Amino acid sequence: MLNLRFIQENPELVIEKLKKKNFDASAIVEQINDLYKKKNETQVQADQYKSEMNTLSKEIGQLFREGKQEEANHTKARTSELKENIKNLDEEFAKIDEQVFDLQVQLPNLPADIVPAGKTPEDNKEVKAAGEMPVLGDNKLPHWELAEKYDLIDFELGVKLTGAGFPVYKGKGARLQRALINFFLDEARDAGYLEIQPPLVVNEDSGFGTGQLPDKEGQMYHVTEDNLYLIPTAEVPVTNLYRDVILDAKQLPVKNTAYSACFRREAGSYGKDVRGLNRLHQFDKVEVVQVAHPDKSYDILDQMVAHVESLVTKLGLPYRILRLCGGDMSFTAALTYDFEVFSAAQEKWLEVSSVSNFESFQANRLKLRFREEGQKKPQIAHTLNGSALALPRIVAALLENYQTADGIKVPDVLVPYCGFDMID
Structure with missing residues (x-):
């Protein structure tokens, strides 16, 4: 199985080398990179949710201590919402990883440079x-x-x-x-x-x-x-x-x-x-x-x-x-x-x-x-x-x-x- 980071960092090289095995890897490589682009974008959103949740979690205790129970409960509800959002994103991450893996295993090994070109x-x-x-x-x-x-x-x-x-x-x-x-x-x-x-x-x-x-x-x-x-x-x-x-x-x-x-x-x-x-x-x-x-x-x-x-x-x-x-x-x-x-x-x-x-x-x-x-x-x-x-x-x-x-x-x-x- 080809290294995933190598595929992401060298998409053109992977596609070109696999041509020698008469394998068109362009669609698979493009899908892998598109999925990881989507995952990275989703990760940014997940990090924002986690940062907000950490901040709110610290505020909740302070609000209760100050007797602001209604505001504290409202903030607590927001953290529950954030937890659900993060859970959904984790499931999305797992789904993307599974899709990438299914694509990754379809790619043959890269031929060595001295492998002659040919089909038969x-x-x-x-x-x-x-x-x-x-x-x-x-x-x-x-x-x-x-x-x-x-x-x-x-x-x-x-x-x-x-x-x-x-x-x-x-x-x-x-x-x-x-x-x-x-x-x-x-x-x-x-x-x-x-x-x-x-x-x-x-x-x-x-x-x-x-x-x-x-x-x-x-x-x-x-x-x-x-x-x-x-x-x-x-x-x-x-x-x-x-x-x-x-x-x-x-x-x-x-x-x-x-x-x-x-x-x-x-x-x-x-x-x-x-x-x-x-x-x-x-x-x-x-x-x-x-x-x-x-x-x-x-x-x-x-x-x-x-x-x-x-x-x-x-x-x-x-x-x-x-x-x-x-x-x-x-x-x-x-x-x-x-x-x-x-x-x-x-x-x-x-x-x-x-x-x-x-x-x-x-x-x-x-x-x-x-x-x-x-x-x-x-x-x-x-x-x-x-x-x-x-x-x-x-x-x-x-x-x-x-x-x-x-x-x-x-x-x-x-x-x-x-x-x-x-x-x-």
């Missing part, structure tokens, strides 16, 4: 590409056919149990999933992240804190009777660990990692581009989250990008890193880097990670602050998160890129976790 994924900027492209023969198979051939994943059984987008992993397919989760968690712990096992459902306050609500409620599974939401990513519960918390500056950066199942409705997703593991309603992911000092958050973003890069490198997958354009960024992010790996059988790039700096946007919603030594007033922290990594498309790329005439080779780094080096 085609406008994203490639900042790096690496890894050796696999050369497969004419008999190459897409991962959904490999999964059936080697009895790794049963998509139809998932449809029977739940519906499309809920696959069942079997045998070595299930073991490969578990191996990847453990590998990603171990790598995160080695990088200094504290492992968390969070709940898979959260309340409205948690969804609001990280910006999923009210922006993405249509994409989240809602447990209506209990008013709880299935998490779309472990970012939500893990970041909310620090809601309404004041940290000591010496504790920063706070580094957490978590594995979780993730649930996304992905309404309207269909067609060949979402076949197999390309887009699911339930999938596994390891997330890394940091709470950082504002002066260091962009250095930390670079470190998180390097961490994700090390994972895809160790898996031996060709990859590219994209800096997302304004139109392809999330509501909450100030800067996002996407990782894509190349799927050799499908001959396409698959997104496997997003790493983002939210600056103070989430922390302002969360009231997540830190205090410097010797300072009384706490400051708003910065939050960051990244997928490290999401499993479905990693599995798709591994199955396709490592297929051979004899079976599917397991990357060396995963063999100790899998207990086998070949799927055949």
Whole structure:
């Protein structure tokens, strides 16, 4: 959530910056400033009433002492009238604050200066590409056919149990999933992240804190009777660990990692581009989250990008890193880097990670602050998160890129976790 004072003091800057996200903020910013102008005018009236009431309250006692009871009662009636007026103005203040808040939460985060302009994924900027492209023969198979051939994943059984987008992993397919989760968690712990096992459902306050609500409620599974939401990513519960918390500056950066199942409705997703593991309603992911000092958050973003890069490198997958354009960024992010790996059988790039700096946007919603030594007033922290990594498309790329005439080779780094080096 953008800082209210910043909006009021920099209306043109807010409007101009949000144009890069293809968001027209002019009407909202104008309404916010008009409401606060109205509140300030009303405050002047309230201060006049309070000043008059204080003066009259002092006079009442003096009038009674002087035996001027009728005049004292008249003055007393005036103070009662003033109290009612002040009460009405307080209610008006609360109403204005509520209206401003409802407008404030509609504004996306401001994009960082280096975010490229653009409206679609085609406008994203490639900042790096690496890894050796696999050369497969004419008999190459897409991962959904490999999964059936080697009895790794049963998509139809998932449809029977739940519906499309809920696959069942079997045998070595299930073991490969578990191996990847453990590998990603171990790598995160080695990088200094504290492992968390969070709940898979959260309340409205948690969804609001990280910006999923009210922006993405249509994409989240809602447990209506209990008013709880299935998490779309472990970012939500893990970041909310620090809601309404004041940290000591010496504790920063706070580094957490978590594995979780993730649930996304992905309404309207269909067609060949979402076949197999390309887009699911339930999938596994390891997330890394940091709470950082504002002066260091962009250095930390670079470190998180390097961490994700090390994972895809160790898996031996060709990859590219994209800096997302304004139109392809999330509501909450100030800067996002996407990782894509190349799927050799499908001959396409698959997104496997997003790493983002939210600056103070989430922390302002969360009231997540830190205090410097010797300072009384706490400051708003910065939050960051990244997928490290999401499993479905990693599995798709591994199955396709490592297929051979004899079976599917397991990357060396995963063999100790899998207990086998070949799927055949």
